[in-house]
Structures are given as structure tokens and as C-alpha cells.
Amino acid sequence: MVARENVSGVERKIWDLMKELSVTLENVTESPSLEVLLIASKVLGVRKEDLLSKNIFVPADRERNLRQLVMKRATGYPLHYILGEKEFMGLSFYVEEGIFIPRPETEELVELALDIIKKYNVRVVADIGTGSGAIGVSVAKFADVIVLATDISEKAVEVSKKNARRHRVLERFLVKRGGFLEPFREKFDLIDMILSNPPYVREGAKLPRDVLFEPSEALFGGKDGLNFYKEFFRRYNVEGKIVLMEIGEDQVEALKKLVPEAEFLKDSSGRFRFLLLNRHFF
Structure with a gap:
């Protein structure tokens, strides 16, 4: 083991430290x-x-912090809450506890x-349950549209604004x-x-252990998952509009009836x- 003494305590080389800490996460992640590299x-x-190419010494106080975060991850706590960000559509989105973490498959919805926006010259897009703003901010970033976003969580409202500001939209x-x-009832038309x-x-x-740390209101849709x-x-007449929503793969038959x-x-x-309903352009 390579280490050296300084005024703050014993410093260890990062490669040895990462190798040791990786064992801690073997039952939590593939x-x-x-993950240890990202946390480090x-x-x-x-x-x-640079961490992969330079076997640097880690100050003792930083080692303690690194160990604490890796141990937190070992409880199942989501990696992206620890990192404070999640990449989505090639953009970095700030996330924190209480915010649904964007999933890669949702990039396909975007x-x-x-x-569709390009094909039909869509100008105004609504994003229901925006969370981090991943869908709405990405759409605003890559298309010249106005996005009207909603969420029942005040934290989500603030975080999505932060991400919109980060990406200049x-x-x-x-x-x-x-x-x-x-x-946005008054703007529905x-x-x-x-x-x-x-x-x-x-x-x-x-559900996987780490998912259970995310807000339940962003996950669960009632006994059959179809409440939303x-x-x-029931609430909205979507005549003249396009609706695109993510769904569970086993919900198709029930949604066909609905x-x-x-x-x-x-x-x-x-x-x-995905559920796609096009009542705007036939």
C-alpha cells in the first residue's frame, strides 16, 4: 500500500483507495x-x-469524505443524489433528494x-410532472418552442428552474x-x-433499493398504475392536440380500452x- 504522512494525517494513493472501496459496492451496483471513480x-x-491516468495522493480529510459517500451509496442511496447531477440528452441536470432522477429510456420520448415538433411546426409544449425539468428543458433546448411545465412539488419547480437557467432556456x-x-388552464387552447x-x-x-429513495408521488400510479x-x-379534451406519454410495457391493453x-x-x-395520440394533424 502506498501512503505518506503529512500534517493532516496519512495520505493514500487514489488507485489503492478506489480498488478497496469498489468491493463495498459489489452488492449494490453492476x-x-x-461508481467509486465518479464519487472520487x-x-x-x-x-x-485524470484519476485514471494519475495515481495521485488523497488528503486524509478527502479520504474520509470519500469513504462516507461510498458507504452511503452502499445503503442503496442513489448515486446521482450523491453526485448531484444526471446526464440526459447530453446535458447535465442538477438533481437532489426529492427529485425524480431522469432515466435513459425517457430520452427516446424527447x-x-x-x-414531431419539427414535422408539424409545434410551437407550445406542455410538460406534466416536470421533476428536474429533463423533458421540458431538453425540448426547449433543442427546439424553438415555449414549454409550459407543471409539478405538484415545490422543490421540483425550483430545481427545474435551476436547470432551465443552467441550459439558458x-x-x-x-x-x-x-x-x-x-x-395553465387559461393557456390550454x-x-x-x-x-x-x-x-x-x-x-x-x-423496485430496486435505490429507486425507493426517490419521491413516491413520481413513481406510483395506484393499484393498476393507471391513475394518472x-x-x-377524464379531465381534458385533447381535440386538436398531440399527446405523448411514457407508459409501463404491460399497460398497453388497459390503455387501449381507455x-x-x-x-x-x-x-x-x-x-x-410510449402512448401517442395525435388529434391535431390528420
């Missing part, structure tokens, strides 16, 4: 070495590429939305606290497209993932 990069303020990303599209990755997990479903869809389509005109699209892994 990529323990990578955050703690030390050093790019991960890509579909961008194609705050002037075209308007977010308000409230359920569904109620905060102006909306061309409605996007959402709503809560659709069935109550009682077994039932209430949305929304007979909808089209159901598969993601890149071949699983049904």
Missing part, C-alpha cells in the same frame, strides 16, 4: 469501480480521466417529441406548481403538444414504452 471525481474535484421554460395542466413521464408503477410493485392516465383523459385512438410505440429495446 459497476462498482465506475466529485470529492477531489478532479476529472475522472427524441420522438423533437421529431429559462425565458422559454415556464413552470408552475400544480397538478396536471391546472396551473394554445398548447399544441402534451408530454409526460407520469407515475405508472403499480402500488406494491417490487385515467384522470388526465384511449382507443392511441398508438403505442416501442423503445429501442423492443418494449412498449
Whole structure:
């Protein structure tokens, strides 16, 4: 083991430390070495590429901090809450406890939305349950549209504003606290497209340990997971609009009964993932 003494205590080389700490995460993640590397990069303020190429000494106080965060991760606490960010659509989104962490598969929803926006010259997009703002901010970043976003969480409103500011789209990303599209009732007729990755997990479903640290209101959609869809389509007449939402792969048959005109699209892994209802352009 390579170490040296200084005024703050014993310093160890980062490669030895990462190798030791990776063992701690073997039962938590399929990529323990990578996760320790990412946490170490955050703690030390050093790019991960530099940590891999330079076997630097780690000050004792930084080692303590690194160990604490790795042990926290070992409890199942989400990696991205520790890192304070999650990449989505090539953009870095700030996330913290209480905010739903954007998923890679949701990038495909955004890509579909961008194609539709371009094809039909969509001008105003709604984003229900914006969370970190991943969907709405990404759409505003990559398309010249106005986004009207909502969330029932005040923390989500503030975090999504922060991300809109980070990516310089705050002037075209308007977010308000409230359920569904109620905060923008007066602008409902102006909306061309409605996007959402709503809560659709069935109550009682077994989920990975780290997912259980995320806000339950962003995950669970009632006994059958369909509460959001039932209430949305009961509440709003979407004639003249395009609706694109993420769904559970086993919910297609139930949703066909609820929304007979909808089209159901598969993601890149071949699983049904999206509900598309186009009542605007036929």
C-alpha cells in the first residue's frame, strides 16, 4: 500500500483507495469501480480521466469524505443524489433528494417529441410532472418552442428552474406548481403538444433499493398504475392536440380500452414504452 504522512494525517494513493472501496459496492451496483471513480471525481474535484491516468495522493480529510459517500451509496442511496447531477440528452441536470432522477429510456420520448415538433411546426409544449425539468428543458433546448411545465412539488419547480437557467432556456421554460395542466388552464387552447413521464408503477410493485429513495408521488400510479392516465383523459379534451406519454410495457391493453385512438410505440429495446395520440394533424 502506498501512503505518506503529512500534517493532516496519512495520505493514500487514489488507485489503492478506489480498488478497496469498489468491493463495498459489489452488492449494490453492476459497476462498482465506475461508481467509486465518479464519487472520487466529485470529492477531489478532479476529472475522472485524470484519476485514471494519475495515481495521485488523497488528503486524509478527502479520504474520509470519500469513504462516507461510498458507504452511503452502499445503503442503496442513489448515486446521482450523491453526485448531484444526471446526464440526459447530453446535458447535465442538477438533481437532489426529492427529485425524480431522469432515466435513459425517457430520452427516446424527447427524441420522438423533437421529431414531431419539427414535422408539424409545434410551437407550445406542455410538460406534466416536470421533476428536474429533463423533458421540458431538453425540448426547449433543442427546439424553438415555449414549454409550459407543471409539478405538484415545490422543490421540483425550483430545481427545474435551476436547470432551465443552467441550459439558458429559462425565458422559454415556464413552470408552475400544480397538478396536471391546472396551473395553465387559461393557456390550454394554445398548447399544441402534451408530454409526460407520469407515475405508472403499480402500488406494491417490487423496485430496486435505490429507486425507493426517490419521491413516491413520481413513481406510483395506484393499484393498476393507471391513475394518472385515467384522470388526465377524464379531465381534458385533447381535440386538436398531440399527446405523448411514457407508459409501463404491460399497460398497453388497459390503455387501449381507455384511449382507443392511441398508438403505442416501442423503445429501442423492443418494449412498449410510449402512448401517442395525435388529434391535431390528420
